[in-house]
Amino acid sequence: TQLLEQSPQFLSIQEGENLTVYCNSSSVFSSLQWYRQEPGEGPVLLVTVVTGGEVKKLKRLTFQFGDARKDSSLHITAAQPGDTGLYLCAGVNNAGNMLTFGGGTRLMVKP
Amino acid sequence: DTAVSQTPKYLVTQMGNDKSIKCEQNLGHDTMYWYKQDSKKFLKIMFSYNNKELIINETVPNRFSPKSPDKAHLNLHINSLELGDSAVYFCASSQDGGRGRKAFFGQGTRLTVV
Numbered sequence: 289t290q291l292l293e294q295s296p297q298f299l300s301i302q303e304g305e306n307l308t309v310y311c312n313s314s315s316v317f318s319s320l321q322w323y324r325q326e327p328g329e330g331p332v333l334l335v336t337v338v339t340g341g342e343v344k345k346l347k348r349l350t351f352q353f354g355d356a357r358k359d360s361s362l363h364i365t366a367a368q369p370g371d372t373g374l375y376l377c378a379g380v381n382n383a384g385n386m387l388t389f390g391g392g393t394r395l396m397v398k399p
Numbered sequence: 400d401t402a403v404s405q406t407p408k409y410l411v412t413q414m415g416n417d418k419s420i421k422c423e424q425n426l427g428h429d430t431m432y433w434y435k436q437d438s439k440k441f442l443k444i445m446f447s448y449n450n451k452e453l454i455i456n457e458t459v460p461n462r463f464s465p466k467s468p469d470k471a472h473l474n475l476h477i478n479s480l481e482l483g484d485s486a487v488y489f490c491a492s493s494q495d496g497g498r499g500r501k502a503f504f505g506q507g508t509r510l511t512v513v
Contacts, residue, residue, distance in 0.1 A: 321501075330403070330489050330504030331442070374440055380500060385430060385454060387491075387502055389442035 291315070292379055292390035300396045301367055309362040309393045311377035318382050320353055320360045325374040325392075367397045402426050405490050405505035412480055413513055419466075420475045420508045422490030431473035432502065433465060434489040442489070448473055480512045 292313045301307055311320065319338040323331035335344050337353035337360060344351045348371075350363040360377055377390040403424045412418050424431060430449040436442050446465045447454040453465065462478045477484060487509050493502040 319500075325440075328506070330491070330506050331502075332504070333501050336501065376442060378442075378502075384500055385447050385449070385452075386444060387432070387493075388444065389434075392440045392442070394440070 292377055292388055294375075294377055294390035294393050296393060297391060298394050298396075300398065303368055303397055303399050304366050305397075307364050307367055307395070309364075309375055309377075309395075310359070311361065311390050312359045313379060314358065315379070316357050316382075317379035317388075318357075318384060319380045320357070321378045321380065321387070322351055322360070322362055323376040323378060323389075325376060331376055364395075367395075369397045369399050371395060372397050401505075402503045403490055403492055403505040405488075405508050407508060408506060409509050409511075411511045411513065414480055414482060416480050417476070417478045418480060418510075419477070420488055420490075420510070422473050422475070422505060423471055424490075424492040424503070425471065426492055426494070426503060427471075428492035428494045428503075429470070430493050431467070432491040432493075433473065433475050434491065434504075436487045436489060436507070438486070445475075445488075446473075482512050485510055485512045 295310050321336045322334045325331040335351045340355045340357045342353045348365045375393045378387045406421045433445040445459045464476045466474045487507045489507045490505040491502045493500045
């Protein structure tokens with residue numbers, strides 16, 4: 289079973305601060321995805337990284353896939369209260385038929 | 400239009416009952432999934448199913464069974480409900496092919512077993 293560990297589990301910061309969330313595994317994934325989940329809703333895909341070393345930017349969010357395709361990070365610059373939510377990383381297996389989720393990072397950005 | 404819809408959104412039932420949660424996707428996707436999210440928000444895959452194969456997470460009790468009447472539907476049937484089954488259950492779908500497959504999730508069904 290492929291496992292993904294996210295850190296930190298909880299993060300409470302002030303508006304304007306920067307933060308990084310990590311997603312690590314001992315397994316290799318064919319691709320890795322980041323989702324954001326709001327209370328009472330299902331996860332919504334933010335980005336998919338496919339190539340080792342790939343970096344993708346989504347406004348103030350920067351996603352990186354590790355060279356060995358075992359880990360990923362999400363960096364948020366100048367966090368805003370609207371960034372508050374549960375961030376989940378998910379790895380796609382080589383067969384492409386299974387998503388394995390990390391434990392999630394609960395982010396709270398205080399105004 | 401909702402891409403992946405689940406019903407009901409909330410379900411409260413007694414121990415020992417049998418219940419079903421329905422899921423429908425209108426995206427034309429080939430693969431559908433059921434996930435269980437516990438109180439700590441950990442999302443755990445239960446089943447992955449397309450018209451070719453059913454992949455079952457071996458840790459899922461056999462009281463849980465997916466039923467797919469057609470490609471657009473994957474219902475979750477649960478027998479002899481237990482207190483520990485209380486959680487939020489999410490249905491999702493994705494299109495086969497490629498490493499960048501994107502999963503769309505329903506809004507979840509909050510199951511409470513009393």
